Amino acid sequence: MLKNDKKLNYYFGIYIAFLCFCSIYFLSTSYDHFSNNAISEWLINYQGGFVRRGFFGEFFAQISLFIKIPLREVIVNFLYLIFFIYYISIFLFIKNIQKNYFIIIALLSPLFLIWPIAEREALGRKELLIFLAFIFFSYIYNYLSFRLLLTLLIFIYTPILLTHEIAIFYLPFFYIVLFFKIEKINLERILLIFFSSIFFLFIIYIIYNSKMSSIELELMCSNIEKIFNEKCGLGAYFLDKNIEVYLNELGPKPTHLLRNLLIFFIGYIFLIFLIFFSKFNETKNIIFRIFNYQLVMIFLFLPTIIPFFIAVDWGRWFNISYTMLLLFYLFCFKNKIISFNKTNKIYFYLSKKFSKNKTILFLSIFLICFTWNPKAVYNEDIGSIPIYRILAKLHKHL
Structure with a gap:
C-alpha cells in the first residue's frame, strides 16, 4: 500500500473535478444539436x-409538459445533475480505499472515466444509470438485509432495463453482491432469487417482443415534433x-x-493484475468457499x-465492461471481502520497480493511460493522446 493517501486523494479529486467540468461543459456546447445521438436516445x-x-x-416528457420547460432542456439538466452525482460518488467510493500502484493505474485507464469525454459521441449515454445504481447498491450493502437489498434491486433496476435493455448483461454484478449477504442457503433465499430472476427475464421478454410498428414509430416521432418541437434521432429509427x-x-x-484485442489487453492489464493478485478472505459464505475470486470475476x-x-459500439462495451469490473473489484476490496496476495512474484517485482524508480511508474501511467483511447465503433482507428485533445477542445470553445 502507498503512504500519503491524503495527497493521492487530493490529486485524484482534481482529476475528477476536471472530468466533471469537461463533461458538463462539452455537453452544454452540443446538447442542442439534433445530431447529438446521446440526447436523441433520451x-x-x-x-x-x-x-x-x-x-x-416518457418521464422527461411528462415533466416538460407539467413545468412548461422544453424537453431537451429537461434532459440536459438531468444529465448535468447525473454527471455531478456520478463523479462525486466515484470520488467518495474510492476515497477511503488504501491504494497501491496497480489501483492507481487501473483508475486512470483510458477505458474508465476519461473515455466518454475523449469520445464525446458517448457523453451522456444511458449506461451512467447502471454505474450509479451499482455505486448506490454498494453503499447501501452494509445497511440492509438480503431481503431488503433484493427488493431495492428490483425497484432500481427495472427502470434501467426499461431505459436500455443492454443493462441485463450487467445484472450479475448486482446478484453477486447479493450473494455476499448469504451465509447459509435456505429455501426462502433460493425462492427469492429464483422469482426475482424470473421477473427480470420477463421484463426482457416484454422488451424484446415490443418491436414498434412503423405506424407507431411515425406516431411517436410526429408527437415528439408537434408537442415538443423535437426530432427523432438515429436511435429511434432502430426501434x-x-x-x-x-x-x-x-x-x-x-x-x-x-486492434480490439490490443485495446482489451492494454486497457485491462492492471485490472487483470489486481484480480490475479487477489483472493477471498476467510468467509462463512458457502458459495465463495467453493469458488475462487478469479473464477467469480470470469x-x-x-x-x-x-x-x-x-452491435458495433465496441468502445462503449469496453467502457461499460471495464467500469463494472473495476467498481466491483473496488467494492470487494473496500469491504475486505478480498485481500492482496503480496507473496506473488510478479506483484512483488512490479511494486519494487515502481517504488524505487518513479520514472518507470510515471512512464507506465503516461503510456498506458494517456496516450490512446478506443473509438466508439469497432472499425475506427485508435484515438491518440486524449488529454491533449480534450484540452485543445476546451481551448477552442473557451
Missing part, C-alpha cells in the same frame, strides 16, 4: 405506444427493427479484431462480452 418515449428504451423519455439488423451491421475484419466478465456480438 427523447425516446411512449408517445406512440410502449417501446423499449422509452421509460425515462422497429429486429436484432438481425444490428447483427448485419457487424463484420469485423482480422485487423479490427487484432463469470461476471463473460456476459459483458455478449454486446460485442450484437
